[in-house]
Amino acid sequence: MAKKRPEPMEHLDWMEAIDTDIMDRVLRGAEAYLCRQYTGREVENALAADHLSPGDFCALLSPAAMPYLEDMAVKARLETRKKFGNCVQLFTPLYISNYCDNHCIYCGFNCRNKIRRGILSLVEVEAELEAIAATGLKDILLLTGENRSISGIDYLGEAVKLAASYFPAVGIEVYPLNVAEYLFLNKCGADFVSVYQETYNPLRYAQVHRSGPKRSYPYRFHAQERALRGNMHGVAFGVLLGLGDCHHDAFAAGLHAYFIQQKYPHAEISLSVPRLRPYINDRDLFPQNVGEKQLLQVMLAYRLFMPHAGITISTRERAAFRDHVVGMAATRISASVKVGVGGHKQEEKGDQQFCIADPRSVKEVHQMIVERGLQPVYADHVRV
Amino acid sequence: MHDLLTIGKHDFRSRFILGSGKFSLEMIKAVIEHGGVEMITLALRRANIGGEANILDYLPENIVVLPNTSGARDAGEAVRIARLAREIGCGDFIKVEVIRDSKYLLPDNYETIKATEMLAKEGFIVMPYMYPDLNVARALAEAGAAAVMPLGAPIGSNKGLCTRDFIKILVDEINLPIIVDAGIGRPSQACEAMEMGVAAIMCNTAIATANDTALMAKAFKLAIEAGRAAYLAGPGRVLHSLAEASSPLTGFLEE
Numbered sequence: 001m002a003k004k005r006p007e008p009m010e011h012l013d014w015m016e017a018i019d020t021d022i023m024d025r026v027l028r029g030a031e032a033y034l035c036r037q038y039t040g041r042e043v044e045n046a047l048a049a050d051h052l053s054p055g056d057f058c059a060l061l062s063p064a065a066m067p068y069l070e071d072m073a074v075k076a077r078l079e080t081r082k083k084f085g086n087c088v089q090l091f092t093p094l095y096i097s098n099y100c101d102n103h104c105i106y107c108g109f110n111c112r113n114k115i116r117r118g119i120l121s122l123v124e125v126e127a128e129l130e131a132i133a134a135t136g137l138k139d140i141l142l143l144t145g146e147n148r149s150i151s152g153i154d155y156l157g158e159a160v161k162l163a164a165s166y167f168p169a170v171g172i173e174v175y176p177l178n179v180a181e182y183l184f185l186n187k188c189g190a191d192f193v194s195v196y197q198e199t200y201n202p203l204r205y206a207q208v209h210r211s212g213p214k215r216s217y218p219y220r221f222h223a224q225e226r227a228l229r230g231n232m233h234g235v236a237f238g239v240l241l242g243l244g245d246c247h248h249d250a251f252a253a254g255l256h257a258y259f260i261q262q263k264y265p266h267a268e269i270s271l272s273v274p275r276l277r278p279y280i281n282d283r284d285l286f287p288q289n290v291g292e293k294q295l296l297q298v299m300l301a302y303r304l305f306m307p308h309a310g311i312t313i314s315t316r317e318r319a320a321f322r323d324h325v326v327g328m329a330a331t332r333i334s335a336s337v338k339v340g341v342g343g344h345k346q347e348e349k350g351d352q353q354f355c356i357a358d359p360r361s362v363k364e365v366h367q368m369i370v371e372r373g374l375q376p377v378y379a380d381h382v383r384v
Numbered sequence: 385m386h387d388l389l390t391i392g393k394h395d396f397r398s399r400f401i402l403g404s405g406k407f408s409l410e411m412i413k414a415v416i417e418h419g420g421v422e423m424i425t426l427a428l429r430r431a432n433i434g435g436e437a438n439i440l441d442y443l444p445e446n447i448v449v450l451p452n453t454s455g456a457r458d459a460g461e462a463v464r465i466a467r468l469a470r471e472i473g474c475g476d477f478i479k480v481e482v483i484r485d486s487k488y489l490l491p492d493n494y495e496t497i498k499a500t501e502m503l504a505k506e507g508f509i510v511m512p513y514m515y516p517d518l519n520v521a522r523a524l525a526e527a528g529a530a531a532v533m534p535l536g537a538p539i540g541s542n543k544g545l546c547t548r549d550f551i552k553i554l555v556d557e558i559n560l561p562i563i564v565d566a567g568i569g570r571p572s573q574a575c576e577a578m579e580m581g582v583a584a585i586m587c588n589t590a591i592a593t594a595n596d597t598a599l600m601a602k603a604f605k606l607a608i609e610a611g612r613a614a615y616l617a618g619p620g621r622v623l624h625s626l627a628e629a630s631s632p633l634t635g636f637l638e639e
Contacts, residue, residue: 266484268486378432382468384465
């Protein structure tokens with residue numbers, strides 16, 4: 001079923017299409033965003049606002065906001081403290097398969113790359129979970145590449161059941177699913193779903209997703225909405241910064257999250273800010289590199305636009321950067337991260353998706369959080 | 385004679401209830417000590433029993449734990465969380481929080497009434513967090529609530545008594561302890577609420593985000609005590625003269 005190459009703006013037969021106008025609204029909003037037309041005055045107005053409008057958010061993401069980074073940081077820290085207090089949530093990802101049908105030119109797992117492929121057996125999954133649980137973590141994110149035959153929905157269901165027996169909070173970052181499939185995984189024990197659109201620009205999206213089901217832009221776009229209709233508790237949004245125009249992509253991701261929160265007010269919303277890092281077959285494909293300063297601008301703009309949203313900081317970033325953004329904008333931080341398949345208990349069974357810049361253990365990250373006067377939080381979810 | 389706060393069958397000398405959700409756990413003991421706190425909330429989802437950073441490991445034994453149902457999206461979930469709290473030994477107190485809005489964290493009054501009724505029937509001492517609405521407060525009292533906990537302003541906002549007039553109506557009309565929960569950002573606001581006749585104050589963000597948490601806890605303790613004393617003393621009248629000597633409305637009586 002995954003063999004046919006979808007047209008970028010169409011669904012394949014098995015992909016569930018839902019009735020929603022959010023994609024049109026986000027695309028219209030992103031198209032109308034002319035980031036270079038903003039001035040310092042609009043940035044100052046945004047900084048003075050109690051509740052930011054999408055227009056204010058545009059200003060804070062624009063180049064005009066760069067001289068105001070310190071002001072943004074001060075206000076973001078206040079907002080983070082008001083909403084989250086001293087708390088910083090710890091979690092770790094567990095890659096259980098890296099088989100993938102997609103040809104995404106930026107990704108280490110893409111189907112054309114000659115890498116070592118692997119999938120954990122359920123016995124191996126449990127051994128990994130046991131090793132992670134022994135570190136004290138209570139929040140886990142299960143990840144796969146996109147291959148519905150090798151890492152199919154039944155396999156995911158069993159892996160989620162195992163994870164739920166060790167962890168109160170189980171998230172999944174797998175291929176997009178239909179509503180019934182999200183419902184199934186929710187019943188198995190998953191409550192959180194992460195799906196990143198990578199880039200919200202449809203033309204760029206089509207350029208970088210050359211084949212595989214991921215080529216369908218709308219099916220991926222509507223994943224969060226299907227997940228919430230499938231009884232999931234929270235959904236995460238993000239783009240791969242640097243893949244397309246950073247301002248537009250960050251704006252569209254924020255707007256997407258904003259519209260979803262309006263439509264599903266009970267949903268826990270979170271945002272991630274991965275940016276392109278070195279990987280196999282990179283070859284200078286991406287000139288729109290995003291530096292740390294711009295990454296921080298995006299994080300701060302997210303925090304000010306959506307003070308209630310969780311923000312996750314990836315191990316793609318160096319330790320010093322991560323340390324400084326927790327408590328200022330970020331509220332979730334991963335620790336003891338492996339990005340190959342497995343690797344927490346036994347040797348990694350498949351190659352890594354990307355290179356990490358912060359290999360610190362749970363204990364080390366815990367210590368860093370305490371030293372910054374903040375509170376490491378392990379459990380923050382109860383399943384009922 | 386002590387001026388005791390009675391909730392259910394329990395008496396408290398302190399009228400300062402501490403929220404714990406935003407704290408660094410290491411600070412909790414000092415804050416309890418300086419604030420004279422006897423009751424502290426516990427988000428069950430954060431409890432991490434037997435694991436790292438378990439709040440129960442940081443609470444002195446004489447403190448009454450008030451578990452809350454944060455994370456519940458409807459009455460059914462709140463009831464299940466309350467039962468879990470009782471199972472792990474948190475006692476019969478339960479603060480009902482049913483929140484279906486992740487942005488403002490405003491309580492869902494309708495689901496809160498349902499949860500209160502179900503939990504009161506199961507013998508819990510139910511303290512529902514609510515948006516201050518007189519009809520809802522009456523329904524909560526009818527449902528068996530042991531206290532009513534209206535918000536002063538959105539959680540974490542530190543904006544104070546934005547709902548002042550509506551909380552005063554609850555104080556005047558509801559025969560249960562009215563405890564202001566959420567929004568209190570300064571000791572002066574806590575004092576004002578106590579002067580109005582509120583029975584107690586619950587506070588978290590204002591203390592957790594202070595530069596010196598222990599000192600701020602002490603400031604709240606003193607403000608709450610001052611406000612309570614003022615309420616008991618009966619504030620003096622402030623006279624406003626409405627009469628205008630030049631053209632008295634009752635002047636015709638002299639004609």
